[in-house]
Amino acid sequence: MLGSVSTLPQQPQRPAADGHMVVCGDDALARRLAVELRYVYGERVTLLLPPGRDPRRPELPLTQRGRAVTLFGRMSAAMSRSGTPAPAGTGDGDTDAGVQAVRILEAAEPSDEAFEEAGVDRAAALALVYDDDERNIRAALTARRLNPRVRLVIRLYNRKLGQHLETLLDQAAAVALPGLDTTAPDTSTTVLSDADTAAPALAATALTGSSKVIQAEGLLLRAVERTPPRRGEVTDTGLCTLALLSSTTHDPAGAEGSESSGAEGPQLLPDHRAVAAATGRGTVVLEAIREAAPTGPAPRMRGRNVPLSQIFSRRLRWSALGVAAAVLALAVASTLTTGDNPLHATYVTLLDLFAMGDPAIGDTAARQIIQLLSGMAGLMLLPLLVAGVLEAFGSLRTASSLRRPPRGLTGHVVLLGLGKIGTRVLVRLRELGIPVVCVEDDPNARGIPVARRLHVPVVLGDVTQEGVLEAAKIERARALLALTSADTTNLEAVLYARSVKPDLRVALRLFDDEFATAVYRTLRTAHPHALTRSRSVSHLAAPAFAGAMMGRQILGAIPVERKVMLFAAIEVAGHPQLEGRTVEQAFRAGAWRVLALDATPPEDRHRDLTTAAPTSPDRPSGLVWDLHPGYVLRAEDRVVIAATRRGLAELLRRRGSMTYC
Numbered sequence: 001m002l003g004s005v006s007t008l009p010q011q012p013q014r015p016a017a018d019g020h021m022v023v024c025g026d027d028a029l030a031r032r033l034a035v036e037l038r039y040v041y042g043e044r045v046t047l048l049l050p051p052g053r054d055p056r057r058p059e060l061p062l063t064q065r066g067r068a069v070t071l072f073g074r075m076s077a078a079m080s081r082s083g084t085p086a087p088a089g090t091g092d093g094d095t096d097a098g099v100q101a102v103r104i105l106e107a108a109e110p111s112d113e114a115f116e117e118a119g120v121d122r123a124a125a126l127a128l129v130y131d132d133d134e135r136n137i138r139a140a141l142t143a144r145r146l147n148p149r150v151r152l153v154i155r156l157y158n159r160k161l162g163q164h165l166e167t168l169l170d171q172a173a174a175v176a177l178p179g180l181d182t183t184a185p186d187t188s189t190t191v192l193s194d195a196d197t198a199a200p201a202l203a204a205t206a207l208t209g210s211s212k213v214i215q216a217e218g219l220l221l222r223a224v225e226r227t228p229p230r231r232g233e234v235t236d237t238g239l240c241t242l243a244l245l246s247s248t249t250h251d252p253a254g255a256e257g258s259e260s261s262g263a264e265g266p267q268l269l270p271d272h273r274a275v276a277a278a279t280g281r282g283t284v285v286l287e288a289i290r291e292a293a294p295t296g297p298a299p300r301m302r303g304r305n306v307p308l309s310q311i312f313s314r315r316l317r318w319s320a321l322g323v324a325a326a327v328l329a330l331a332v333a334s335t336l337t338t339g340d341n342p343l344h345a346t347y348v349t350l351l352d353l354f355a356m357g358d359p360a361i362g363d364t365a366a367r368q369i370i371q372l373l374s375g376m377a378g379l380m381l382l383p384l385l386v387a388g389v390l391e392a393f394g395s396l397r398t399a400s401s402l403r404r405p406p407r408g409l410t411g412h413v414v415l416l417g418l419g420k421i422g423t424r425v426l427v428r429l430r431e432l433g434i435p436v437v438c439v440e441d442d443p444n445a446r447g448i449p450v451a452r453r454l455h456v457p458v459v460l461g462d463v464t465q466e467g468v469l470e471a472a473k474i475e476r477a478r479a480l481l482a483l484t485s486a487d488t489t490n491l492e493a494v495l496y497a498r499s500v501k502p503d504l505r506v507a508l509r510l511f512d513d514e515f516a517t518a519v520y521r522t523l524r525t526a527h528p529h530a531l532t533r534s535r536s537v538s539h540l541a542a543p544a545f546a547g548a549m550m551g552r553q554i555l556g557a558i559p560v561e562r563k564v565m566l567f568a569a570i571e572v573a574g575h576p577q578l579e580g581r582t583v584e585q586a587f588r589a590g591a592w593r594v595l596a597l598d599a600t601p602p603e604d605r606h607r608d609l610t611t612a613a614p615t616s617p618d619r620p621s622g623l624v625w626d627l628h629p630g631y632v633l634r635a636e637d638r639v640v641i642a643a644t645r646r647g648l649a650e651l652l653r654r655r656g657s658m659t660y661c
Contacts (some may be wrong), residue, residue, distance in 0.1 A: 020044040020547055022118050024139060025129035028511055029155070029194055032542035033549075035129055040649040041550060046118045051106040075362045110139035115146055125151040125549040128196075134159055137144040137165060140189075144169050148176035152189045153548045157420055162191035190548040194541035199424035201540050201559045203432065205507035206413045206479040221567060221595075223558055224287045239625070240593065242642060243268045243560045245282035252451050254381050263394045266560045268644045271589040284560055286595070286642070300473040326377045330370055349374055353636050402448070405457040410476040412437050415465055416493050417484035418447025421509070421537055427481060430454050439463050445589050468600035475501050490514040491519060498527055509532040516562070540564060543645050550652040555640070566643050569598070575651055584629035591647030597624045597631070598638040607636065 021043045023034045024321070034047040107114035110128070120126055126143050128136040133156050136637060140154050152169060156162040170190040204225075223242055244267040266284075267274060275283075327349060334345040349370070405412075412435035415426055423446055429436050438451050438458045451458050461468040474480065480497045482490035490508040497504055506523075510516040516534040523532045540557060543564050546555035555567040572578045578586050578594070587593050598605065623640065633639065643651065 019124045020046060020119060021123070021125050021127070022046045022048065022115075022120055022123045023127045023129065024048040024118075025127070025131075025155075026050050027244065028536075028538040029088065029129045029541060029545070030127075030586045032538040033129060033545050034102060034137050036542045036546040036645070037549065040645050041546060041653055043101075045121075046103040046105065047112060048105050048107055048110065048118050051108060053496070061366070062571075066233070079209065110135070110142065112142060112146070115143060120150065123147065123150055125153065125551070126151045127545060127549055129153075129155040129545065133161070140165065140169060141172075144172050144176075148173040151549065151551055153191070153545055154191045155194060155545070156191050157193055157195060159193065159196065162193070162207050162315075166191050192541075192545055192548060193424075194537055194545075195420045195424040197544050197557060198421060198535070198537045198540040199428045200423045201557070202421070202481065202483065202507065202509075202535055202537075203428040205535060205559075206429070206434070206481055206505065222287045224285050226283050226285055227462045239286045240595075241270060241283050241285040242565060243288050244270050244274065244278045245284065246561060266563055267590070268560060268563060268565055268645070269588075269590055269593050269642065270350070273589075274589065284565075323377060327374075330374050333366075334370050336362070337370070366544055402452055402458045403462070405471065406639045407472050409435065409437070409457075409473050411435065411478050412440060412476075414469070414474055414475065414477045414497075416440075416480065416482045416490070417509075417624075418442075418445040418451065419483070419485060420446060422481075422483045422501075423447035423450050425481060426454070426456065427451060432454065437477070438633065439468060439472050463487065463496075468496055469493065469500065474504070477501070477504065479505040479507065481507070487511060487515060491521075494523070494532075498523070498530070502527055503530045505531045505533075507535060509537060510534045511536050511538065534562070535559065543648075547648060547652065564645060566645065566648050567595075567640065568643060568648060569638060569640050570651065572633045572637040572639060577651060578633050578639070579635050581633055582629060583627050583631050586633060590644060592643035592651060594627065594633070594639050594641055595625075596640040597627055598622075598640070599624050602636050604636075 006463060021037050023030050023037070025031075025033070026049065030049065034045050037043045038045045039311065057262050075253050105114070105118055107117075110130075115121070120143050126147075128139045128143070130139070130345055136154050136156060140152055143150060143152060154162070154165065156165065166189045173189075192584050225245070267278075270278070327346075331346040331349045332340065333610045334340060334349055335342045338345070340348070390568070413429060414437050415422055415429070416427065416439045417442040418438055422440075426436060426447060427439065427450065436456050438456055440448065440458060440460060442448075443460055450459065457472075459468060459471045461471070463469060480494065482493045484490055487510050490510065494506045495506050497506065508519070510519065516536070520532060521532075539562070540559060543566050544554045544557050547566060548569060553569040555569060557564050557566050559565075577588070577592075583594050641651075
């Protein structure tokens with residue numbers, strides 16, 4: 001069934017104009033992305049949703065169709081409070097313009113009819129952000145057939161499949177339209193994962209002062225959150241200061257609660273004057289930028305290829321050593337008493353040990369005594385061999401099953417929820433070498449095989465039941481990450497954990513910003529000396545998806561309290577804010593900052609930022625990090641920038657509708 005969702009006020013649904021954006025999805029990310037494109041980038045958006053869903057919460061039925069606009073009003077209001085102005089024509093009193101911009105349709109499946117109604121054949125970009133990979137792939141193939149020029153942004157959890165799909169869809173566009181440059185950002189296919197985008201930020205919340213690492217497209221950026229310095233203390237400012245936090249020496253928690261918090265929030269991309277004046281405030285500093293090394297496998301807490309010392313117990317190893325010493329002593333005694341060759345004496349001793357030799361009847365007394373002692377050693381060896389086999393079998397069986405938390409475990413992170421997000425966060429924490437204990441109530445959850453492969457302890461049970469968090473050693477943990485898809489479950493787990501350990505550092509996944517504000521303020525009042533963080537996966541991922549729809553390469557995003565800072569690679573050409581200006585002049589406080597320059601000639605550049613091999617010794621290649629402030633940016637340059645959502649929207653906002661031949 002395909003139909004338009006009525007809005008407040010009632011407006012007739014007009015056909016989509018050329019060059020608009022289409023977003024198809026079934027969860028919070030689709031709503032966030034539509035709001036991001038409309039209220040940050042000023043684009044005309046058509047949102048395609050499954051029928052009968054509440055736009056605020058995917059799992060609730062839509063009882064009042066007009067409530068669809070409530071989501072956009074609340075989100076846009078939160079953006080305005082966080083410093084992101086709505087574009088012209090979307091303020092109060094101009095509801096008609098806002099309604100025309102966000103056109104909401106319903107369709108059970110992204111079929112040809114649904115795409116035709118949404119105007120995909122005339123769209124500039126299409127985002128497919130369903131929670132099902134298979135549905136996104138089918139829809140992408142259909143959309144590429146209907147419009148070979150459309151810019152596709154696809155949400156896939158399977159990263160390897162995503163790489164192949166990008167190549168396939170770009171090849172399909174090139175075949176349909178010979179001469180089409182599929183490497184251009186306006187016609188390319190981009191596959192993103194909300195789990196991969198949000199996982200580094202969620203993992204970083206579990207660590208005080210931890211590094212926030214972005215590794216994408218051959219580039220690695222590391223930003224470090226630093227606590228406010230004490231009086232007289234001098235701290236390293238790194239390459240540049242990315243943000244001033246709301247936390248101070250007198251208020252270590254700061255205004256972390258939410259975007260709509262009334263307290264003074266963080267200041268992104270401050271200028272030198274603001275940094276010098278902000279004494280006693282925490283900072284986020286860009287510590288390093290370099291080419292990313294190939295990622296190795298995540299370290300295991302205990303893997304299948306474990307050493308023998310972890311398969312056989314210490315008691316069993318000492319027993320085996322004792323038997324070996326007895327055999328050696330008997331072989332030496334046989335050599336000394338009989339004058340036999342040492343090698344032959346050892347062989348005869350082993351035959352006696354395993355009761356395979358002839359009785360020493362008629363031999364000397366010494367030979368007979370040695371044979372008796374060898375037989376006794378053989379009797380001791382038999383149970384030792386049986387115990388070794390049973391213990392090895394039990395160890396290998398345990399290695400392939402879920403582990404229980406060790407008794408002496410301390411300083412670990414308790415991870416609640418092993419869905420798509422929790423699984424990515426688990427892998428990220430293990431890559432950082434952080435001990436983890438997982439809690440999951442579904443034995444068939446997506447992350448259970450990953451936890452088994454990494455040999456991470458898992459507690460199976462409902463976290464709301466008494467004793468489950470105690471089994472995860474919550475009283476000795478350093479942090480709790482509550483990452484289930486249910487806000488109430490995450491909150492209940494945090495409240496119970498705080499009752500067990502009041503100073504526990506917690507980070508909980510919450511979608512609703514007003515709810516996050518209330519939770520933060522309550523927890524901060526009850527536990528003023530404990531650190532509390534709330535994160536929304538859709539809030540972290542939506543800017544990256546929106547930037548990809550605008551046709552630019554978004555490298556990643558880092559959270560700064562409940563705001564987001566983006567890193568992007570853009571071409572200078574066509575941007576008067578950059579072209580012809582020096583690096584110092586191009587810097588706009590609170591909007592964007594040039595971090596690096598791609599020195600590779602345009603004809604040798606890759607689509608990503610991996611270093612191309614220089615064609616000649618006198619032609620540079622790669623990224624230049626230490627740019628001189630007086631360097632003048634040219635049209636052919638490609639730069640890496642750090643930007644706020646507001647700043648990136650200003651840089652990438654299109655001057656008009658895109659036309660097609």
